[in-house]
Amino acid sequence: MGLIVCLAWTGPSALHAEQPAAAPPAPTLLVAVDRRPVLNLDGEWHSILDPYENGLDNGSKSYWNDTELPAGSNKLTEYDFSKSPTIKVPGDWNTQSPALMNYEGGFWYERHFQYQPQAGRRAFVDIGAANYRSRVWVNGQLLCMHEGGYTQFDCEATKAVRAGDNSMVIFVDSTRLADGVPTLKTDWFNYGGLTRDVSLVTVPANFIDDFDLHLDRATRSVIEGYVHVEGAQAGTPVTVDLPDAKLHAEGVTDADGRAAFRIPASGLSLWSPENPKLYRVVLKAGDDTLTDEMGFRTVEVSGSEILLNGKPIVLHGVSIHAEAPFRSGRVDSDQEVATLLGWVKDLGANYMRLAHYPHDERMTRAADKMGILVWSEVPVYWAVEFGREDVFAKSEQQLHEEIRRDRDKASVILWSVANETPNNPARTAFLTRSAEFVHREDPTRLVTAALLVHGDLKTKYIDDPLGKALDVIGFNEYIGWYEGTPETADTVEWKVAYDKPLITSEFGGGAKAGLHGAIDQRWTEEYQAEIYRHQIGMLNKIPQLRGTTPWILMDFRSPLRELPGIQDGFNRKGLISDQGKKKAAFFVLQKAYKENGLGHAE
Ligand code: GCU
Numbered sequence: 001m002g003l004i005v006c007l008a009w010t011g012p013s014a015l016h017a018e019q020p021a022a023a024p025p026a027p028t029l030l031v032a033v034d035r036r037p038v039l040n041l042d043g044e045w046h047s048i049l050d051p052y053e054n055g056l057d058n059g060s061k062s063y064w065n066d067t068e069l070p071a072g073s074n075k076l077t078e079y080d081f082s083k084s085p086t087i088k089v090p091g092d093w094n095t096q097s098p099a100l101m102n103y104e105g106g107f108w109y110e111r112h113f114q115y116q117p118q119a120g121r122r123a124f125v126d127i128g129a130a131n132y133r134s135r136v137w138v139n140g141q142l143l144c145m146h147e148g149g150y151t152q153f154d155c156e157a158t159k160a161v162r163a164g165d166n167s168m169v170i171f172v173d174s175t176r177l178a179d180g181v182p183t184l185k186t187d188w189f190n191y192g193g194l195t196r197d198v199s200l201v202t203v204p205a206n207f208i209d210d211f212d213l214h215l216d217r218a219t220r221s222v223i224e225g226y227v228h229v230e231g232a233q234a235g236t237p238v239t240v241d242l243p244d245a246k247l248h249a250e251g252v253t254d255a256d257g258r259a260a261f262r263i264p265a266s267g268l269s270l271w272s273p274e275n276p277k278l279y280r281v282v283l284k285a286g287d288d289t290l291t292d293e294m295g296f297r298t299v300e301v302s303g304s305e306i307l308l309n310g311k312p313i314v315l316h317g318v319s320i321h322a323e324a325p326f327r328s329g330r331v332d333s334d335q336e337v338a339t340l341l342g343w344v345k346d347l348g349a350n351y352m353r354l355a356h357y358p359h360d361e362r363m364t365r366a367a368d369k370m371g372i373l374v375w376s377e378v379p380v381y382w383a384v385e386f387g388r389e390d391v392f393a394k395s396e397q398q399l400h401e402e403i404r405r406d407r408d409k410a411s412v413i414l415w416s417v418a419n420e421t422p423n424n425p426a427r428t429a430f431l432t433r434s435a436e437f438v439h440r441e442d443p444t445r446l447v448t449a450a451l452l453v454h455g456d457l458k459t460k461y462i463d464d465p466l467g468k469a470l471d472v473i474g475f476n477e478y479i480g481w482y483e484g485t486p487e488t489a490d491t492v493e494w495k496v497a498y499d500k501p502l503i504t505s506e507f508g509g510g511a512k513a514g515l516h517g518a519i520d521q522r523w524t525e526e527y528q529a530e531i532y533r534h535q536i537g538m539l540n541k542i543p544q545l546r547g548t549t550p551w552i553l554m555d556f557r558s559p560l561r562e563l564p565g566i567q568d569g570f571n572r573k574g575l576i577s578d579q580g581k582k583k584a585a586f587f588v589l590q591k592a593y594k595e596n597g598l599g600h601a602e
Pocket of ligand 1: 420476
């Protein structure tokens with residue numbers, strides 16, 4: 001099960017990047033890598049800008065050092081990593097040098113590392129994320145290629161590593177593609193590079209590459225699921241232990257390397273925002289041991305209710321981009337995660353929407369610890385090419401990688417398959433398949449999407465046909481900003497075609513922090529706060545409203561936002577500025593959340 005079909009290159013750089021003669025093995029996927037002892041390869045890497053993909057000039061031949069030259073010609077080496085400038089990993093390249101701020105294209109990373117191969121053990125290069133397409137070489141061997149900028153992937157290096165000094169070269173191309181996921185236009189900045197941790201993971205020949213352990217919904221007193229052991233013979237013993245709960249279970253693998261488990265577990269302390277209890281979970285199979293920390297809870301829908309551990313819950317949330325506070329750029333440290341989630345807690349929120357792509361695993365690990373429920377999403381955003389099978393395969397791969405990584409996170413309760421996509425048959429068929437895929441891949445969580453609504457300033461309709469395929473319906477509306485005035489919300493009537501839980505996945509308006517003025521003066525904090533006051537009143541009139549994630553926690557960089565003196569390259573709908581200044585609207589929402597005044601549960 002570990003191997004995934006890797007997608008052929010498409011789009012503008014096809015000129016130079018035809019599918020290499022011997023396509024490298026498809027990347028596999030390891031889980032809970034942050035819980036394994038690894039050789040961390042973060043730090044300063046040598047880097048070379050390559051807008052013309054000169055280093056890829058001959059496809060399968062790796063970078064520049066082995067081009068066959070006609071007899072008698074001079075071999076000119078016209079690059080030298082060791083003398084090239086260094087750049088920090090993890091990190092987007094854009095915010096590390098003014099010269100790279102708006103660079104999109106090919107970029108080379110190179111570093112050396114010391115390693116001792118061990119008999120009977122396998123080595124994988126683990127990459128938390130590389131935006132957007134990447135190729136990985138170790139000691140000149142092309143290990144794998146990957147497409148998708150926000151999900152983890154692993155490339156087997158067992159045959160490439162050697163004792164002593166090794167070199168790793170990664171080519172990352174951030175070029176946006178029409179047939180990409182996301183596609184060409186997004187209201188967020190296309191930060192390129194190795195934006196998350198890179199490490200070398202060594203595991204036994206047979207190792208645990210995937211598992212699913214969750215509480216059964218029926219009784220909430222049985223842990224059920226499986227442990228998958230890559231390369232294992234049928235009959236391989238596997239054990240699961242929860243030492244703090246004195247639980248021990250034994251199983252054996254089947255012909256596919258999967259050991260099924262049903263573990264009586266009546267006395268568990270169930271995970272919830274009020275009680276984010278995590279248990280050590282120790283998995284053993286042969287020579288491999290994997291220890292994770294997990295919470296156990298159930299989430300389901302009943303009519304228009306969302307039930308957490310069998311009880312109705314209201315999701316007081318906020319949307320978040322992975323934009324680093326103060327310095328801007330991709331979030332890439334525990335400190336930045338702590339700052340952002342600290343603000344979520346300040347807001348009185350118990351929930352957050354990670355928009356519009358899977359965020360760093362640090363975010364979901366922290367959410368597990370802090371008791372913040374999570375909506376996680378793949379960047380099927382706006383006008384993706386819904387009529388193309390290869391585009392569907394890309395979105396499915398990203399869903400698979402996202403679910404595989406965060407299946408063990410109690411905080412994650414919602415998988416979103418899309419945001420603000422056009423209501424047409426090709427799109428609805430595409431996303432209905434996505435929803436079915438997610439339900440198969442993870443039947444323990446809920447499937448949703450952020451839908452557009454239609455109507456006029458009197459009546460709004462939530463009747464998108466995609467709603468049929470979803471467990472929970474998210475809808476985005478900007479009454480008071482893109483249409484009407486803040487007061488318009490007082491008289492809007494909502495017509496909802498579904499008896500399902502509703503979440504307002506986006507509402508809000510822009511404000512420049514520190515800009516004050518009349519209550520009807522756009523871009524002032526007063527105007528934004530007024531939007532929130534009237535929104536809270538309006539949304540509370542929608543009977544099945546079970547949650548909200550206003551747009552957005554913090555101002556974020558966007559190439560679509562260039563109003564001088566106000567936006568200056570930032571979307572200013574944050575409740576907090578990119579410099580950490582809380583705007584007036586922050587306190588309006590905080591009051592509503594602290595007084596339980598937004599959204600209801602029966
Ligand atoms: C859209 C979209 C966001 C965008 C926001 C805005 O709804 O989903 O990505 O940033 O609106 O216009 O600010």
